[in-house]
Structures are given as C-alpha cells and as structure tokens.
Amino acid sequence: MQFDLTDLSLFRHVVEAGSITHGAERANLALAAASTRIRNMEKSLGAALLLRTRAGVTPTPAGRTLLQHSRTLLAGVERLREDLGSYTGGLTGQIRILSNTNALTEFLPEALSAFLAGHPQVSIDLEERLSDEIVGLIAEGVGDIGIVAGTVETGQLETYPFRSDRFVLVVPHDHVLAARPGISFTEVLEHDFVGLDRASALQRFLAGKASRTGKPIRLRVQLRSFDAVCRMVEAGVGLGIVPETTAHRAARTMAIGTVDLEDHWAARDLTLCIRSLKELPASARQLVEHLRKGA
Structure with missing residues (x-):
C-alpha cells in the first residue's frame, strides 16, 4: 500500500x-x-x-x-x-473556513483582506454552507473555522461571538409594502422574489422555511450577489431578502425601501466555531483572534 x-x-x-x-x-x-x-x-x-x-x-x-x-x-x-x-x-499554510451566506458576503471580505495583507504566505479556502452543515463539518475536521448563525446548536465545539445582523425585506420605494414597519415571511410569499442562486446557503435556508408554510418561493431571477438582488428589486422585478447592512448601503444609491421581517430567525447573531483553539495550526489560531477583535 x-x-x-x-x-x-x-x-x-x-x-x-x-x-x-x-x-x-x-x-x-x-x-x-x-x-x-x-x-x-x-x-x-x-x-x-x-x-x-x-x-x-x-x-x-x-x-x-x-x-x-x-x-x-x-x-x-x-x-x-x-x-x-x-x-x-513568517507563518505559512492554508486555512479552511466554512461560512454561512451572511458572514461571507457582509463581514468576511474586509476582515480577511486585513489579515491576509499581514500574512502574505497564508492562503484561505473559503466555502459557503448552511449553518447546521457547518457545525457537523467542523466537528468532523473538514474545516478549521466555521461561522454560523447563533441560533444553531454547536454541541461540544468551542464558540466565540463574531458579528450581529438581521435579514430584512427589500422592496421598490413606491411598493405597497414600503410603508409597512414589519411583515412576516409567510405573508410576503404572496409576492414574486429575486434572490441568490438556488444552490446558495441562504436560498436553501429560505426555501426550507417556505416549504414548511406550504407556499414555495416564486423566484423570478437568480443572482450572485446581494447588491445585484437590490438592483433587481429597484427595477421592480420582485422583492428580495438581504442582510440589513447590505440594504442600508444599497439604499444610499438605489430607490429601495426596507421592511423588518418579524420572524425570529431574521435576527442573526453570528458565531465562530472551532474544534479546539489550542489544536489549530498557528495561522488559524491567529485568524481566530483577528476575527474576534472585531466582534
């Protein structure tokens, strides 16, 4: 052998x-x-x-x-x-990160850019997954660092706070729902949507929530970024669900409005999870500490 x-x-x-x-x-x-x-x-x-x-x-x-x-x-x-x-x-090596959609698109780009600038011999393999999938994969040793929704049970993994955000409904500024202060996910399923690719972690999560109501998501267009979703919403193609940080940034230049989602899962406390900090390679330990500093 x-x-x-x-x-x-x-x-x-x-x-x-x-x-x-x-x-x-x-x-x-x-x-x-x-x-x-x-x-x-x-x-x-x-x-x-x-x-x-x-x-x-x-x-x-x-x-x-x-x-x-x-x-x-x-x-x-x-x-x-x-x-x-x-x-x-200096440090060398490759770090494997498994992240949910929200953290990957809204918080990791700047955090990882700053870390990699200071560690030119380190590379990062970043993969998008659902939060519950990430917990199992980190426990199995598939990845070094996981970033998951704070509502997910993490078992025996070590966890640290990362960031907080929430999902909101994005609508054209003149849409009938634009004046609503809040709305349930079930109610908005009566409308057409634009969203991320069906394979994305967030879109699979939303599809799962919709299936439990018996009302599938009417997805008119599938896109690759939250910013693109906001642009399509502005054009009146459909409604979108994006992180609040994205919506507020997009609203500075686009004619869109936001409506709070009243469902408990819309609030997103993001959590770092690892098997054991002391067993991680040195570069991964330093990255964990770097990510925790911005929590």
Missing part, C-alpha cells in the same frame, strides 16, 4: 465534495488523473474506497477509515509547514 500526500489530499477532497469531478477541481488535478489515482489507491489497498452512484460518491467503511487518517496526516503536514515557516520569514 503506497499512498502519497497528493493521493490523501485528493481522496479527502473527493469525499468532502461527494464527487470525483469536484474533488479533482479542488485538488487542482485533471479529472482523468484524479480518477486514475483513486483506482490505483483501491488497487494498492485491495478494497473499494468509494461507492459510486449517479448522485455522486460516498466512502466505503475502508474509505471512512482512510478519510479519518488522511485528515490527521494532512493536518500534521500543515503544522509542520507552519513550524518550518517561522525560519523562512
């Missing part, structure tokens, strides 16, 4: 992505090369590592064992790289 670090990193990416194609992209390998490596790993081991279906791939019992050891070994290599980096001019 001969697995190198590229094999182990690829296998971890494939399992976490649930797809050899997407795992190869994350590992910066061609699909053919990635598939060959996986087959050679299974041949060397003499057992299947992945169950392949039309929906993607999942690890076999042998694959789960390999995944666990791969994460441990790769984390050790990352710590070694950082420790040696102290002899070559």
Whole structure:
C-alpha cells in the first residue's frame, strides 16, 4: 500500500465534495488523473474506497477509515509547514473556513483582506454552507473555522461571538409594502422574489422555511450577489431578502425601501466555531483572534 500526500489530499477532497469531478477541481488535478489515482489507491489497498452512484460518491467503511487518517496526516503536514515557516520569514499554510451566506458576503471580505495583507504566505479556502452543515463539518475536521448563525446548536465545539445582523425585506420605494414597519415571511410569499442562486446557503435556508408554510418561493431571477438582488428589486422585478447592512448601503444609491421581517430567525447573531483553539495550526489560531477583535 503506497499512498502519497497528493493521493490523501485528493481522496479527502473527493469525499468532502461527494464527487470525483469536484474533488479533482479542488485538488487542482485533471479529472482523468484524479480518477486514475483513486483506482490505483483501491488497487494498492485491495478494497473499494468509494461507492459510486449517479448522485455522486460516498466512502466505503475502508474509505471512512482512510478519510479519518488522511485528515490527521494532512493536518500534521500543515503544522509542520507552519513550524518550518517561522525560519523562512513568517507563518505559512492554508486555512479552511466554512461560512454561512451572511458572514461571507457582509463581514468576511474586509476582515480577511486585513489579515491576509499581514500574512502574505497564508492562503484561505473559503466555502459557503448552511449553518447546521457547518457545525457537523467542523466537528468532523473538514474545516478549521466555521461561522454560523447563533441560533444553531454547536454541541461540544468551542464558540466565540463574531458579528450581529438581521435579514430584512427589500422592496421598490413606491411598493405597497414600503410603508409597512414589519411583515412576516409567510405573508410576503404572496409576492414574486429575486434572490441568490438556488444552490446558495441562504436560498436553501429560505426555501426550507417556505416549504414548511406550504407556499414555495416564486423566484423570478437568480443572482450572485446581494447588491445585484437590490438592483433587481429597484427595477421592480420582485422583492428580495438581504442582510440589513447590505440594504442600508444599497439604499444610499438605489430607490429601495426596507421592511423588518418579524420572524425570529431574521435576527442573526453570528458565531465562530472551532474544534479546539489550542489544536489549530498557528495561522488559524491567529485568524481566530483577528476575527474576534472585531466582534
């Protein structure tokens, strides 16, 4: 059995992505090369590592064992790289962050920009996920740092306050709802919406809330940013749900209004979650402290 670090990193990416194609992209390998490596790993081991279906791939019992050891070994290599980096001019390494939509779009760009400017040899892998997914993935060791809604149960993870915000309804300035001080999510489902791509964490969250009411979201346009949502709302295409910070910034230059959402989940206290601060690589520990300073 001969697995190198590229094999182990690829296998971890494939399992976490649930797809050899997407795992190869994350590992910066061609699909053919990635598939060959996986087959050679299974041949060397003499057992299947992945169950392949039309929906993607999942690890076999042998694959789960390999995944666990791969994460441990790769984390050790990352710590070694950082420790040696102290002899070559500073911290090095890659930090994996899993974040919900709100934190990713509203608070992380400036915070990460400031951190990376001071740590030029550190890179960050940032992925958008639902808050409840993030908790499980951080506990499993998939990411170093998670940023989740404060309402999510985080179990045994260490947590720290990050930021506070809330979601609001954005409407054209002359819309019939513009004069309302507040409204429930169920009531606004009677209207057309513009929103983020259906695969985004926030859009999946809202779709889940809508499904519980029996009224699906009538999504007219799918966009890639909250600012674009606000522009479409201004044009009268539909209503939008965005963070209050985004809405107030957009309202300075756009003819839009905001209405408070009365649902309890609209208020968003954002929380940092990690497995153990003392077990994080040095660069990740410094990033946690950097993010906490702005809380």
